[in-house]
Amino acid sequence: MIYRFTIVALLVTFLGFSQNYNVAMEVFKSDLELTSYSKDSTANALVIYDYGNSFVDDKTFWLRVQNEQKIKILRTEGIDRGQFEVKLYKGKTSKEKIENIKGTTYNLENGEIRKTHLTKTAIFEEENENYTLVRFVLPNVKVGSVITVSYETQSRFMAKYQPWYFQGEDPVLYSEYNTSIPANYEYHIKRVGAIPFDTHDISLKKQCLVLGNGASADCSISKYIMKNIPAYKPEDYTTTSLNYTSRIEYEMSVIKTFDGRTDKITKTWEDADHELKTDSDFGRQISKKSLVKDILPDSILAISDQLKKAKALYNYVLNNYKWNGKSERYDVSIKTITKDKVGSAFEINLLLENLLSNEGIKVFPILMSTRNNGLATKVYPVLSDFNYVILKTIIDNKSYYLDATDPYLSFGELPFKALNQYGRLIDFEEGSYWEDININNFSGRIHRVELSSFKDDQFQGTIKSIFQGYHSHTPKRQFDENPSDYLEKKINDYTDIIIEDHDVLDTDTSNFNETLNISIQPEFIGNKIYFNPFIIKFFDKNPFQLQERTYPIDFGYKDIYNYSMKISLNEDLKVIELPKPVNYALPNKSGSLLFNIELLNDEIVLYFKVKFNQPIYPPEYYPYLKSFMDKVVELQNNTIIALEKQ
Missing domain, CATH: 3.10.620 (C8orf32 fold)
Incomplete structure (x- = not known):
């Protein structure tokens, strides 16, 4: 089938378009004057209007797909949206076609709208054994431009009806897809993505196809509309975008010929x-x-x-x-x-x-x-x-x-x-x-730090680390392949400590256990020590940075991060100030953050635990996870223990 090069994407509910864009193909001065999209300040381009209409021609019986788009260029990175590519499949007896390619670039110059039209010399074709690749580039595209493009593809290959992508790399104000499917063809219709339709209308058109011998077919008519669709932006803790990019796909299940024969295409299990x-x-x-x-x-x-x-x-x-x-x-x-x-x-x-x-x-x-x-x-x-x-x-x-x-x-x-x-x-x-496939066991990283002495303005102690489950696989492999490289990397990663000795205890079980003998040179201001106890950090920064995320947060497995520290003060040090404890939870007890620090018998005892009770979180948890990870990173990076030499 044809693969459209559409630059489509996604945003939330339709309560009226907030920035006065004209949601149609006509371009107005107001479209050109706007310089940003309020719902996504990072957008490189905005698809203002995206329209598709697929139907079987009543004379040629070819599948015709009409495409129209209007796109606003917001940033330099969005200029390449003026480059289009359409792939046309070639079979043994037929090949797909493209007709009526039209494109226009609109710019605002001295307060006036200037149009630059696509010319035939800017349309290129490349041939290979399986398909024809048609490329065309709109002229004079720059930041602030609005571009419009339309074309029609035609195909005899009905095995997969034309799919439609509502969502892509840019936000979309309005996306509409219309289909007319003759009763001769039955398809499994697969909807992907969690964003709801604003409109989904279905009707029946009688005798949409008529043959000369009096045979005819009715057509199922569908209209799908989504509005204010946010862009799909990849981020950590997910699988492939194919799982979540909002779209409609079709897989033929049955063909009914006009002579009464029925061919079953799709199998049952x-x-x-x-x-x-x-x-x-x-x-x-x-x-x-x-x-x-x-x-x-x-x-x-x-x-x-x-x-x-x-x-x-x-x-x-x-x-x-x-x-x-x-x-x-x-x-x-x-x-x-x-x-x-x-x-x-x-x-x-x-x-x-x-x-x-x-x-x-x-x-x-x-x-x-x-x-x-x-x-x-x-x-x-x-x-x-x-x-x-x-x-x-x-x-x-x-x-x-x-x-x-x-x-x-x-x-x-x-x-x-x-x-x-x-x-x-x-x-x-x-x-x-x-x-x-449910993985019930938690995977974990555990670090137990003991600073047992303070001599010559240095802490001496040990770090005992346990990597459990999925966290154990990488260190096991790295250590077995090259122990010296493994230690060298750890020395480079742990820049705030000096590793005196390193011992791996066990790599044969599902755990990886190691012990480090360390020394630390804390920061002095006069006679006072200001010391961040998190000499090992689980997260250097918040992995969640999007304004909005429309797909699940998929860790793959349940996770625990556990960090503890004991600092023996003896007669060398005394506490000036300790940070306050923190206890924070995700909704429905789906995760927790616990931080506590106290002075017990001349020892500072710190306990820090981050727990994710679900392997996958639905997208509505995203703002909570984002706030949760802000607190985790803040604690690791900015916790300070104030001590004084005695």
């Missing part, structure tokens, strides 16, 4: 299960004793306890087979990986499935779409959505998710890329179903 079961790259690689015959050592075969055996099988695969970095579901061969000892994610995890099932352990493959690949479609089966596979094993009525591609994962852990809400559990006996 029952159809998909049958296809997977007979697939040489999947179903024929599952639960086959012959594929893994005589490869296990007797020491594993002799284990009677199912959980211990499952862990032994998991470690056997981890220790003897290496992932080649590939995850695609094709050319999968368990025989090949048992011979070569190297294979794809599908081969490694389906090898483990065979080993578990052949030892009588209940196990199911789960087809996944990774975080960067987008959420798999739930409305109808799209097997191409899945680019990964994990396993679910059930032992003593307890479920464990398994992935044997990464030696730094523990039994029951999944790679972070697989934490994408849900997957399709494949059960060829009872039928497949959607499985929510």
Whole structure:
């Protein structure tokens, strides 16, 4: 299908456009005089009007898509919005076309509106085997310009009706999409994004298509309107934008020809299960004793306890087979990986499935779409959505998710890329179903600092650190690959302390434990010491900076950050001032911040804990999380203990 180069985006409710933009294609002086958009001061451009109309021509029976846009250029970075690109698909017997390309740039010069029109010499075409790329560049575009563009695409390829993106990199005042779909074609309509329609009207037009022999078809007419749409701006703690950019997509399910034939295009899950079961790259690689015959050592075969055996099988695969970095579901061969000892994610995890099932352990493959690949479609089966596979094993009525591609994962852990809400559990006996991927365990970072002495104007002490769960994977890998580089990086990161010695205690479990012997040279002003006790910071700055965020905050897993410090004063120091405690919570007990510091028996005892009780927060939590993280960063950066030498 055609991929429109539309610069569209998003904002909130429509209570009237606050800045007097003319929401239509006509350009007025008031459009040119405005220099900013009050609801998004960072916007490089503003889509004032975005209009689409898709219908099947009653003479040619081609799909025609009419596009119109009006865009205001607000900043230098938005000047490239005057460059457009349309991709036209080429099939074996037909190719898509573009007609009636028109474009105009409007500028205000000496109080008068000046128009510069797009010329044919500014329209370029590039050809390759699969498509024609049409580019056109509007003239004289600069900051303050308003540009208008319109064109029509035509296509015989009806398999995917023209999608429509309401949201993009710039805010949009008004976006309207009209569709007319003949009853011959039935589509699954997939809506993505959480922003509601301002208008969604549906009606029926009788005999919109009429053939010469008297046959005809009615059309379903739809109008979708969104107003004041905020821009989609990427930020930390999210998956791919494909999961959340507001749009409508179409997938053909049924074609009804005028001679009475009905062709079913989209499969049911029952159809998909049958296809997977007979697939040489999947179903024929599952639960086959012959594929893994005589490869296990007797020491594993002799284990009677199912959980211990499952862990032994998991470690056997981890220790003897290496992932080649590939995850695609094709050319999968368990025989090949048992011979070569190297294979794809599908081969490694389906090898483990065979080993578990052949030892009588209940196990199911789960087809996944990774975080960067987008959420798999739930409305109808799209097997191409899945680019990964994990396993679910059930032992003593307890479920464990398994992935044997990464030696730094523990039994029951999944790679972070697989934490994408849900997957399709494949059960060829009872039928497949959607499985929510819930990670109930907290991951954590714990730092326990003890400053036991103060001599020669320096603190001496230790830092004991524990990295748990997902926080342990990176330090384990970095330390194992190059211990000296790992220590060098830590020395460079911890600029406020001097590392005297470093000892790693354990890297074999799901934790990574290390101890640092340190010294600190505090800041003196006269005889007084002003000292920030957070010599290790969890967050250098607030990761949440947007004015508004329309998509979830996705950490992937539940999280705890824990920091404590003991400072022995002995007879060397006395306290002048200690900061006040802080206790703060997110709504519905979904997270908490606790900070406390007190003097106990000639020791300053500090405790600091940040806890996120949910792996994913809906977008309405964003202002609360933003304020929450402001407090976290403020405490870490600006907490001061005032001491005095005795």
